[in-house]
Every structure is written in C-alpha cells, then in structure tokens.
Amino acid sequence: MKEWETFNTRLKKENPLRFDKRAPNSFKTGNDETPGACPACDGGWSTLQFNWRLALAEPLGDWGRYTRTLLIKKILRRGSLYECPRCRQAWYLDAAQEMMTVVSPARIHSLDQWGSSPQLLPEPLWPKAKAIGATPAHRLSNDNRYAEIPCRIQTRQGKIIDRCLLIFSSQPPLAGDPEKLIGIGEVTELAPSDLTLPLSVRRACCLSSESKPGEAATLARTADKKYFRLNWSVNFFDEGGIPGKDLALAAKSAKDRSIRAPLINEDLDKITVVMVDWSSRVGELLGF
Numbered sequence: 379m380k381e382w383e384t385f386n387t388r389l390k391k392e393n394p395l396r397f398d399k400r401a402p403n404s405f406k407t408g409n410d411e412t413p414g415a416c417p418a419c420d421g422g423w424s425t426l427q428f429n430w431r432l433a434l435a436e437p438l439g440d441w442g443r444y445t446r447t448l449l450i451k452k453i454l455r456r457g458s459l460y461e462c463p464r465c466r467q468a469w470y471l472d473a474a475q476e477m478m479t480v481v482s483p484a485r486i487h488s489l490d491q492w493g494s495s496p497q498l499l500p501e502p503l504w505p506k507a508k509a510i511g512a513t514p515a516h517r518l519s520n521d522n523r524y525a526e527i528p529c530r531i532q533t534r535q536g537k538i539i540d541r542c543l544l545i546f547s548s549q550p551p552l553a554g555d556p557e558k559l560i561g562i563g564e565v566t567e568l569a570p571s572d573l574t575l576p577l578s579v580r581r582a583c584c585l586s587s588e589s590k591p592g593e594a595a596t597l598a599r600t601a602d603k604k605y606f607r608l609n610w611s612v613n614f615f616d617e618g619g620i621p622g623k624d625l626a627l628a629a630k631s632a633k634d635r636s637i638r639a640p641l642i643n644e645d646l647d648k649i650t651v652v653m654v655d656w657s658s659r660v661g662e663l664l665g666f
C-alpha cells in the first residue's frame with residue numbers, strides 16, 4: 379500500500395473513520411446480518427478500502443460480493459468511479475485498478491472535479507510556491523512522488539486561509555475533511571503564512587526517526603528557549619501565541635530527555651488541503 383502512505387496514511391493511522399468522518403452509519407436497506415449494511419455490497423463503512431484485483435481473482439472469496447455488485451459509473455482521468463446499484467454507495471478504483479476505496483457523498487464533487495481536468499498550479503504562483511519551499515513525504519513513507527507546501531491563500535471568493543497545504547501527488551482527494559478540500563482552480567493568490575514553520579524545520583521533520591511507536595520527534599525552539607517536540611511531519615504551528623515562523627531547529631536532539639518540551643502533532647482538522655498534480659517540475663520546489 380505504498381501509494382497510500384503520507385497524507386492519507388497519516389489520517390488513517392489516527393482513526394480509520396477520520397478517513398471520512400461523515401461516514402453514513404445506516405443505509406436502511408434492511409435484512410442483512412451486519413446492522414446498517416447494504417445486503418448487495420455489504421455497505422461501504424465496514425470496509426474503507428480493499429484490493430479489487432484480488433477480489434476479482436477470487437469471485438467465491440469474501441470479497442466476491444463486491445465484484446458481483448459494484449458497477450462502473452464514470453472513468454476519471456486517473457482511476458474510475460464505481461457505484462452500488464442498490465444503495466448508491468460510491469467507490470473509487472485507482473489508476474492501477476488495484477485498490478477500491480469507499481467515497482462519501484460529501485466527497486464525490488471534489489473527486490469528480492479532480493478526475494475531470496488537470497489540477498495545475500497557475501504559472502504566476504510557481505515562484506511564490508518556490509519561495510516558501512516544499513518538503514517531500516516523510517522518509518519512512520517511501521513515497522518519492524509527493525511534496526507539500528504550507529501557505530496562506532486567497533480564494534476566488536476573496537477568502538483568506540492561513541493554514542492551507544498544497545499537496546503535490548498523483549493521488550485523488552480521498553483523505554481529510556471534504557469540507558476543507560478546495561480545488562487549485564479556486565486559488566488566486568499564494569503567500570507565506572506566519573503559522574508556517576521555517577523550511578529548515580519542516581525538512582528536519584521529514585527526516586526524523588521513530589524513537590517509539592507513533593513518535594518521531596524533531597526538537598524546535600523559540601529565541602527565548604521555549605522548546606517543542608514536533609511529531610512526524612509538521613507544517614503549521616500556533617501554540618501559546620507563538621506562530622510557526624518564530625521557531626528554529628534546536629541544536630539538541632529531541633531524544634534529550636533533560637529538555638522539557640511538549641509533543642506537538644499537526645492539527646489536520648484545521649488545515650485546508652489543495653491537491654495539485656505531481657509532475658517532474660515539482661522537483662524545482664523541493665530544491666532538487
């Protein structure tokens with residue numbers, strides 16, 4: 379599941395249902411043994427994702443119910459949308475036709491938009507993105523076609539968003555809060571955000587090593603020696619009135635237990651995500 383690493387996996391690790399917190403809990407389809415599930419497809423929300431290729435190879439296996447039931451609805455530029463004809467639950471099959479992922483009604487619009495036209499960073503925004511600087515996926519994720527840039531954006535409606543993460547990836551927008559997902563076509567301006575950590579800190583976070591399960595910290599500090607341990611990849615910071623821009627890498631190691639420093643996890647609920655197509659040009663943003 380390497381292609382599902384990074385942002386998607388970060389979300390799913392915390393809580394599978396955060397993968398989509400608007401999961402419907404009932405299809406009201408009746409008599410199945412699993413409460414709330416569709417008897418034709420077993421419902422979407424007891425299974426978030428499964429291997430379609432293996433399911434096709436074993437039609438009499440546990441997953442045969444899905445391959446017999448789900449029908450292709452629309453071919454996207456990468457992957458395709460499927461639907462259960464009985465309960466109307468939507469599913470996304472990836473471009474490799476390997477993984478099938480459940481899609482909530484709230485997400486179909488953004489997935490359809492993503493799948494209908496290329497999601498490209500407008501030319502005037504490239505130098506601005508480059509000035510902020512991108513970071514790759516965390517080194518333990520094995521995804522070498524991924525980059526992210528934390529920034530402040532302005533939308534077509536004139537809304538300013540201080541915590542926006544541009545994610546360069548070939549993956550569709552399946553993770554995170556669908557209401558916090560906007561298309562690159564909506565973005566008219568891009569600037570550094572005061573809440574963004576400096577590039578040196580963000581880069582160090584991507585190289586952290588796991589000291590115990592779930593913890594891979596990077597030590598950062600303010601000019602007046604307040605210390606924080608940033609867990610995994612962190613882009614935005616706003617603790618006790620200290621904005622991310624005021625932090626710097628600490629000379630000491632995060633494993634140095636003589637330093638009192640709270641562990642900070644990226645607050646994904648507060649971040650607006652903009653998915654942008656991966657291309658070799660993204661290497662420019664990563665400083666390759």
Ligand SMILES: [Zn+2]
Nearest residue numbers: 416419462465
């Ligand atoms: Zn169904």
